[in-house]
Amino acid sequence: MNSVNTDDQTLLEIDDLTVAFGDGAGSVRAVENVSLSVAAGEIYALVGESGCGKSTLAYSMLQIVPQPGRIIGGDVRFRGRGMVTMSKRDLNALRSAELAMVFQGAMNAFNPVVTIGTQVDHILQAHPEVFPDPKEGRNHFEHLLELVQLPPKRIWKSFESQLSGGMKQRVAIAVALLLQPSVVILDEPTTALDVLNQRLVIDILKDLHRDLGVTIVFVTHDLAVVAEVATRVAVMYAGRLVETGTVEEIFKAERRHPYVEALINAIPSVLDVGLTVEPIGGAVPNLADLPAGCRFAPRCGLAEEICQHTEPPLLGDDGGHLVACHVVNRNAVPMEVSEA
Amino acid sequence: MSLLDVQNVTHTYDTGTGRPVLHNVDLSTKEGEIVALVGESGCGKSTLGRLIAGLHEPSSGSVSFEGSDIAGLRGKRRKEWRRHVQMVHQDPYGSLNPGLTIGSTLAPGMLQHKLANRRTVQAEMIKLLQQVGLDATPVFLQRYPHQLSGGQRQRVSIARAISLQPKLIVADEVTSMLDVSMRVAILDLLLSFQRDRGIGFVFISHDFGVVRYFAQGGRIAVMFYGYIVEEGPVEDLIKSPSHPYTHMLLQAIPVPDPVLVRKRDEQGSSPERLTGEPSTKGCVFANRCPLVQDVCRKEAPPLKDIGSGHRTACFFSDEIPPLKHLTVDEASPQATRL
Ligand SMILES: Nc1ncnc2c1ncn2[C@@H]1O[C@H](COP(=O)(O)OP(=O)(O)OP(=O)(O)O)[C@@H](O)[C@H]1O
Ligand code: SF4
Ligand SMILES: [Mg+2]
Numbered sequence: 299m300n301s302v303n304t305d306d307q308t309l310l311e312i313d314d315l316t317v318a319f320g321d322g323a324g325s326v327r328a329v330e331n332v333s334l335s336v337a338a339g340e341i342y343a344l345v346g347e348s349g350c351g352k353s354t355l356a357y358s359m360l361q362i363v364p365q366p367g368r369i370i371g372g373d374v375r376f377r378g379r380g381m382v383t384m385s386k387r388d389l390n391a392l393r394s395a396e397l398a399m400v401f402q403g404a405m406n407a408f409n410p411v412v413t414i415g416t417q418v419d420h421i422l423q424a425h426p427e428v429f430p431d432p433k434e435g436r437n438h439f440e441h442l443l444e445l446v447q448l449p450p451k452r453i454w455k456s457f458e459s460q461l462s463g464g465m466k467q468r469v470a471i472a473v474a475l476l477l478q479p480s481v482v483i484l485d486e487p488t489t490a491l492d493v494l495n496q497r498l499v500i501d502i503l504k505d506l507h508r509d510l511g512v513t514i515v516f517v518t519h520d521l522a523v524v525a526e527v528a529t530r531v532a533v534m535y536a537g538r539l540v541e542t543g544t545v546e547e548i549f550k551a552e553r554r555h556p557y558v559e560a561l562i563n564a565i566p567s568v569l570d571v572g573l574t575v576e577p578i579g580g581a582v583p584n585l586a587d588l589p590a591g592c593r594f595a596p597r598c599g600l601a602e603e604i605c606q607h608t609e610p611p612l613l614g615d616d617g618g619h620l621v622a623c624h625v626v627n628r629n630a631v632p633m634e635v636s637e638a
Numbered sequence: 639m640s641l642l643d644v645q646n647v648t649h650t651y652d653t654g655t656g657r658p659v660l661h662n663v664d665l666s667t668k669e670g671e672i673v674a675l676v677g678e679s680g681c682g683k684s685t686l687g688r689l690i691a692g693l694h695e696p697s698s699g700s701v702s703f704e705g706s707d708i709a710g711l712r713g714k715r716r717k718e719w720r721r722h723v724q725m726v727h728q729d730p731y732g733s734l735n736p737g738l739t740i741g742s743t744l745a746p747g748m749l750q751h752k753l754a755n756r757r758t759v760q761a762e763m764i765k766l767l768q769q770v771g772l773d774a775t776p777v778f779l780q781r782y783p784h785q786l787s788g789g790q791r792q793r794v795s796i797a798r799a800i801s802l803q804p805k806l807i808v809a810d811e812v813t814s815m816l817d818v819s820m821r822v823a824i825l826d827l828l829l830s831f832q833r834d835r836g837i838g839f840v841f842i843s844h845d846f847g848v849v850r851y852f853a854q855g856g857r858i859a860v861m862f863y864g865y866i867v868e869e870g871p872v873e874d875l876i877k878s879p880s881h882p883y884t885h886m887l888l889q890a891i892p893v894p895d896p897v898l899v900r901k902r903d904e905q906g907s908s909p910e911r912l913t914g915e916p917s918t919k920g921c922v923f924a925n926r927c928p929l930v931q932d933v934c935r936k937e938a939p940p941l942k943d944i945g946s947g948h949r950t951a952c953f954f955s956d957e958i959p960p961l962k963h964l965t966v967d968e969a970s971p972q973a974t975r976l
Binding site: 304308347348447463464490491492494495496498501504519520521522523525526545546547549560561562564565566567568576577578581584588 | 678679680720787789814818819820821822823825826845846847848851852864876886887888890893894895896897899903911912913940946968
């Protein structure tokens with residue numbers, strides 16, 4: 299099986315997508331030739347460090363890549379419908395009915411001078427097709443607030459400024475789910491939260507997935523959160539997909555991209571007695587000045603001559619676990635070339 | 639003699655809610671020792687850090703450095719204390735003046751404290767750059783903060799702190815805004831100064847993994863709404879927490895192994911109250927505590943010694959269950975190191 303599967307379970311499909319920022323000589327590709335597909339019922343994690351393109355990839359799933367970013371190649375399909383060439387009207391309809399986004403830190407999620415309840419009422423009024431009876435919509439929102447473990451009555455009357463960072467994040471999740479989308483995309487939902495609020499969000503995402511059957515895509519740099527929540531994972535490095543598979547495949551050490559290996563070893567963990575944590579030498583490359591071959595080669599302990607001049611292809615095993623590394627793939631057999 | 643002594647400190651911000659954000663806090667550290675402050679957002683870690691660094695004065699109680707109350711220091715001794723206690727902040731973007739070059743950021747402190755003169759300062763700064771792993775060239779000194787990455791900026795902040803040859807550094811969430819791949823390098827850099835120069839640290843973080851890595855051999859103080867509720871040696875406190883709040887924090891940490899996660903989830907999780915206001919009567923943790931009894935609602939448990947330098951403020955510290963997911967043996971064989 300290859301990276302892009304097109305059975306009816308596929309909800310979102312990224313097909314050879316390239317997103318550029320800027321024009322001409324100064325332009326950089328924040329996402330380059332990325333393909334992946336999100337099936338219904340998945341909790342899909344997009345992982346990487348700052349600047350690797352994970353948020354840009356998430357934004358392109360909604361066609362909201364911020365200026366001066368542009369999709370210059372490939373497509374994003376929702377249930378088989380191409381979104382890159384879709385009319386603005388159709389896109390808006392799709393976004394309000396099917397795809398919802400929660401921004402990092404719940405940024406811009408609320409109007410500071412209006413109560414949460416009034417804002418919810420406005421959304422319900424703008425979309426009578428979802429809840430013809432606004433009372434029903436309100437009840438649904440109350441139910442969502444309970445799912446995110448917040449007191450509905452109090453939140454309804456609150457202003458944004460009265461919510462702590464952790465509460466704001468959870469209200470934003472409830473609002474995103476208000477119109478019963480089939481996919482919700484979250485950018486760094488646990489970042490900047492303390493450990494208890496992180497735990498709450500982790501548990502809540504799992505509950506929402508179980509109770510509402512919603513498909514979840516989330517962006518994170520935290521591999522422990524990935525292990526806790528995700529069913530599938532895509533790891534990005536400098537604009538490229540370097541590994542994708544089920545969460546078990548990603549965390550199994552047998553065949554793993556050296557960057558993923560290094561990331562896992564770079565996390566000091568509370569249970570890690572006597573084991574050494576290894577920092578990753580060097581830094582993420584500048585997208586305007588990328589190394590010729592594998593983008594990770596300058597920091598990679600396994601790098602060989604071929605890595606210096608040839609970009610490694612993403613190769614898969616039978617199960618669709620894909621790794622883009624010359625050395626790792628050579629040492630693992632048998633291999634099948636991905637169409638991605 | 640202890641290096642730092644925080645005695646019975648209570649602090650209320652003039653601009654705040656009027657409620658104290660620190661209550662009767664006692665904490666002391668020895669020369670070269672690492673003490674970590676952990677706790678949820680808003681528990682008062684940074685406030686305590688700023689009081690220790692002398693950026694605020696406590697509403698009551700005292701902060702002493704090398705035996706002298708810092709409120710009473712004057713003249714030369716005050717200047718010396720100022721030099722000996724430095725702070726490194728969370729935000730490498732906010733803590734450097736964007737209008738100053740790296741050279742103009744580093745030089746004034748050294749000149750003011752006579753650790754260099756006009757002739758030697760350039761060479762001293764280049765030495766510093768090298769010590770913190772930056773490009774040790776005159777060109778680098780001409781750069782501005784916006785031309786540097788987050789990790790480089792944090793190294794400049796560290797260079798500024800160590801340039802004054804301090805005895806104590808208050809490090810407030812110094813890695814939380816850095817990329818994962820850079821965190822350990824920054825922690826290692828700070829640790830090298832502790833090891834080689836005997837600099838002590840008050841290390842503030844809400845990440846137990848980072849705390850355990852950094853404070854090995856040191857101590858942890860766990861704070862809840864302005865109270866130290868537990869304090870003890872790092873390994874001891876992490877392996878056998880003696881306060882229900884510490885237990886809750888440790889249990890909440892995400893586990894970087896999907897196999898262990900599934901096992902734990904299959905066992906079913908006990909519903910816990912992870913958030914909620916502090917109690918105003920009796921034990922401050924009573925509203926959230928799974929072990930709460932009548933006595934906890936009436937009396938405040940004192941922070942008492944339970945042996946080997948471990949203190950806890952809980953009446954029922956013997957009844958704390960073992961941590962659920964902390965057994966490494968159960969991990970999948972090839973699993974991530976936990
Ligand atoms: N300058 C200030 N004026 C008024 N109140 C303040 C000020 N600084 C902090 N506070 C309040 O004091 C309490 C403790 O805050 P502090 O910043 O010390 O917590 P913290 O443990 O460092 O939290 P975090 O993990 O979010 O950094 C909080 O209720 C906070 O809102
Ligand atoms: S004293 Fe009582 S309420 Fe407080 S932590 Fe201990 S058991 Fe819980
Ligand atoms: Mg703080």
